[in-house]
Amino acid sequence: MSASADFSTHAVHNQAPPLAGTHSFRSDPVLQAALKREGGGGWLDRLDAIGQACGSAELREHGWLANHHPPELLAFDRYGNRVNQVRFHPSYHQLMATSMGWQLHSLPWVSDQPGAMVARCAGTYQMTQVEPGHGCPITMTFAAVPALRHQPDVAEQWLPRVTADRYDPRDIPAFDKTANTIGMAMTEKQGGSDVRRNSTTASPLGKGGPGQAYRLVGHKWFCSAPMCDAFLTLAYTEKGLSCFLVPRWTPQGDRNAMQIQRLKDKLGNRSNASSEIEYAGAWAVMVGPEGRGVPTIIEMVGHTRLDCVIGSAALMRRALAEAVHHARHREAFGARLADHALMKNVLADLALESEAALLLGLRLARAFDEAPADPGAAAFARIATAAAKYLVCKRAPGAIFEAMECLGGNGYAEESGLPLLYREAPVNSIWEGSGNVMCLDVLRALAKEPESGEALQAELAGGLGHDARYDRVVAELFADLAAAPAHPGSARRLVERMALALQARLLMAHAPAAVSDAFLSTRLAGDRLGCFGTLPPGVDLDAIVERSLKVG
Ligand SMILES: Cc1cc2nc3c(=O)[nH]c(=O)nc-3n(C[C@H](O)[C@H](O)[C@H](O)COP(=O)(O)OP(=O)(O)OC[C@H]3O[C@@H](n4cnc5c(N)ncnc54)[C@H](O)[C@@H]3O)c2cc1C
Structure with missing residues (x-):
């Protein structure tokens, strides 16, 4: 016996094998039964496929990497131009592409098949077990659809890409991308729960009103997933708090005046970036009736x-x-x-x-x-x-x-x-x-x-x-x-x-x-x-x- 074998202490006993590799749908009888009972039975095959992937060591590794290489702010490029970009680890993009590929951001909006919301939630339930942070932009994109529908002309322009399933991480004008993601910017320093304390203002660029262009000036204390293609935002007009869509790029193809000041150093949710932003005259379009931003x-x-x-x-x-x-x-x-x-x-x-x-x-x-x-x-x-x-x-x-x-x-x-x-x-x-x-x-x-x-x-x-x-x-x-x-x-x-x-x-x-x-x-x-x-x-x-x- 060699000397090293003689003195070796590194035998691994009594440790559990990895759980990765366990099918997250088939191992969960409660989920299977609830899916069927609540009307999602027609989606069994899709949920089974999601379960196979969500149990895989490969996807779990992406979840691990996306959290251990958190996003970084790139406020300026090497020449000093303000670019307001956030760089994510490739695993984050892989998670985004996976969730969007399964339409976890869109299924109830694009399918007439019964139980689409239940199926989407059952898929989200499995994907969140892999990695929860990327779910923030997935959720916001999904949830923005009913709000955008308040403004049919804006919805007509945006929804085909908001509900599209080919994730596109490029920082280019939204209309040139295969799919768009949507964030939200309500919370300000002086008030989050009480959004009536918002101080951001919106001035019309023309006649004003629903579907019309405005300029926004103000700050937002929390704006998660700031690489989204547009943000539903609350700001005051003369008629009160109103809802706006603020794209990263203006319709003229310029970077919008929405500046990321810094990223939050958070307890968790680390794969996801949450930022503080300034609207320095940002171009925006009003969504829904003026003064009815909260509803x-x-x-x-x-x-x-x-x-x-x-x-x-x-x-x-x-x-x-x-x-x-x-x-x-x-x-x-x-x-x-x-x-x-x-x-x-x-x-x-x-x-x-x-x-x-x-x-x-x-x-x-x-x-x-x-x-x-x-x-x-x-x-x-x-x-x-x-x-x-x-x-x-x-x-x-x-x-x-x-x-x-x-x-x-x-x-x-x-x-x-x-x-x-x-x-x-x-x-x-x-x-x-x-x-x-x-x-x-x-x-x-x-x-x-x-x-x-x-x-x-x-x-x-x-x-x-x-x-x-x-x-x-x-x-x-x-x-x-x-x-x-x-x-x-x-x-x-x-x-x-x-x-x-x-x-x-x-x-x-x-x-x-x-x-x-x-x-x-x-x-x-x-x-x-x-x-x-x-x-x-x-x-x-x-x-x-x-x-x-x-x-x-
Ligand atoms: C990781 C992360 C990501 C976020 N991302 C976004 C984002 O993308 N966009 C965005 O707009 N916001 C975002 N937020 C902000 C979040 O929505 C707010 O922090 C939240 O709504 C609370 O608002 P606040 O921080 O101003 O706290 P406050 O409104 O000051 O509340 C502080 C505490 O007081 C309590 N409180 C408030 N009013 C009352 C009352 N009347 N009676 C009793 N108790 C009360 C609240 O329950 C809370 O416990 C994010 C927050 C976090 C942590």
Whole structure:
């Protein structure tokens, strides 16, 4: 035996094999069932193909590289010309091309086949597990379409390329590209949630009004994905806050006067650039009625909020899959981690959270699919999206941390992928309406659009009569809704129960009894202590964990 073999210590034992290579659709029976149930059954083949790719080591490597080589600002070229470019790693472009190739930015807008929104969300759910940051421009491009439709002449010019599926990263005029991406610029230094505090101004270049050209002057404190081809922007005219489309290049083929000042140094979401910008007389076209900027752009916001729910569910799913996989392969104290009673409890609890989040996300997606032809579905989507965004996005960071701990020290190391998920998670809660703003939005919907409260109650009433714990919580909720308008200080309490009741309703109807019973006893009944892994005795932990990740 050689001397080096004699003293070699580097034998690798008791480490889990990589999870990469696991088909992300076939390993997820909850996703498969929800896709079919919510009307996306006609898209099974596409989702299966996406699952194959999303499980592949190759795509996961692109996700890794895009985050570990974050974008860089190139404000000026070598000659001193202002170019306002952001350079991304090639893997970022590969992720963008992949998501756009699957039409995750456009499917419901270009397909008449039923269930297109559900299918698109199921695809987004899988792709977010590969890499969440590039989803920002994908989501914004997708969500911009309903807002752009407020201005038919602008929509006619732009939508063919906004919904096209051949990603084109070149920094050239939008009309010369195979596909365009759209960003948004609402938030200013002095106000994000309260956009009425915006100070950016818009002056008409001619007669003014919808579809007309303006010049914008002002700053935006957050503008993500600043290499998008155009940005939906809020700015003041004499008639009030209005919505504009600001292209990177003017119709004359010059660089628009939209200057990227710097990129944000963010907690997570690192593959994606978020910038601060100045409009120094930028050319823009008005979208929608003058002075009605918020109602115009709110169409976009409604769709990005849906994606926050799907995105947070996806982050939890990826974390859960990593935790279950690790626990099935790692041994400690004479048994696989997954066979230790307390680890089973933690994994089962995480699986409940993950399943409840996905079921609610895809139920919402179905409401979006149905909304154009069904006012009841639109009313349900209006209120349930806000409630779901509040709860699901809030639950994600804690669930991901708990999953990270299942991997022990390995989970804290970057290579496990868990730190990326953990750092990413809070953004879904903060942007597009932070937690409090979402809860206050639910109160606003109840007050101003009473049909939304009625739609929510109709949904919940459908689950009555099967479980006393559910019946009690829903009865209390209905009593609160019937009483005087809720005090803003109690809004979180009200909205949390709404979202939990919606999740419970879905689990009672569609999940095995082990899952719905455990969820009801911990999330709706009163004996939960707070942390994950506190499911009460009698819960069928094995059944819950077993179905969470099917391999082979
Ligand atoms: C990574 C990232 C990317 C982003 N990208 C974009 C982008 O591309 N375009 C864009 O326009 N914006 C973007 N944003 C900005 C984001 O949408 C805002 O930060 C968010 O809307 C909150 O606004 P704010 O930061 O001004 O906080 P504020 O509005 O000051 O809110 C601060 C806190 O106060 C709470 N609050 C506000 N009002 C009330 C109230 N009435 N009662 C009780 N509590 C209240 C909020 O819930 C929040 O917790 C991005 C943010 C992040 C983190």
